[in-house]
Amino acid sequence: xxxxxxxxxRCTTYLMGNHIVAERVYRHDSGIMLYAPLRVTIYxxxxxxxxxxxDQPSTHFASFDDPKITAVGAELDGKLADLxxxxxxxxxxxxx
Numbered sequence: 001x002x003x004x005x006x007x008x009x010r011c012t013t014y015l016m017g018n019h020i021v022a023e024r025v026y027r028h029d030s031g032i033m034l035y036a037p038l039r040v041t042i043y044x045x046x047x048x049x050x051x052x053x054x055d056q057p058s059t060h061f062a063s064f065d066d067p068k069i070t071a072v073g074a075e076l077d078g079k080l081a082d083l084x085x086x087x088x089x090x091x092x093x094x095x096x
Contacts, residue, residue: 011043016054021076025061025069032069035060038076054080056094 002011017037025032040054057080061073081095 009044009046010050011041013039013041016040021072025064025072028066028068029064032061032064038080052089056080 002009015037016039022032022036025036035055035057038054038057040052042050042052044050057076058070058073061076062070064070077095081091084091084095
């Protein structure tokens with residue numbers, strides 16, 4: 001869509017999740033579907049460097065002020081950290 005507007009940088013957004021994990025938080029507040037599944041974007045900047053960007057689950061999940069939802073967000077932070085390690089990507093300190 002951005003190419004049609006004249007942009008040539010690459011960018012792709014994915015939805016990443018697991019319906020079983022999503023249901024664990026949905027049962028407490030259906031508004032969580034704004035953040036589950038997680039949005040992941042791989043994009044190219046103006047210097048032609050590639051980036052992987054994803055929202056930190058615990059920060060969004062904690063906004064629901066429900067300890068059960070917050071706990072799942074923290075669990076997902078750990079899963080993201082494990083994924084980054086597997087992909088040999090530096091794990092941000094916020095996920096540790």
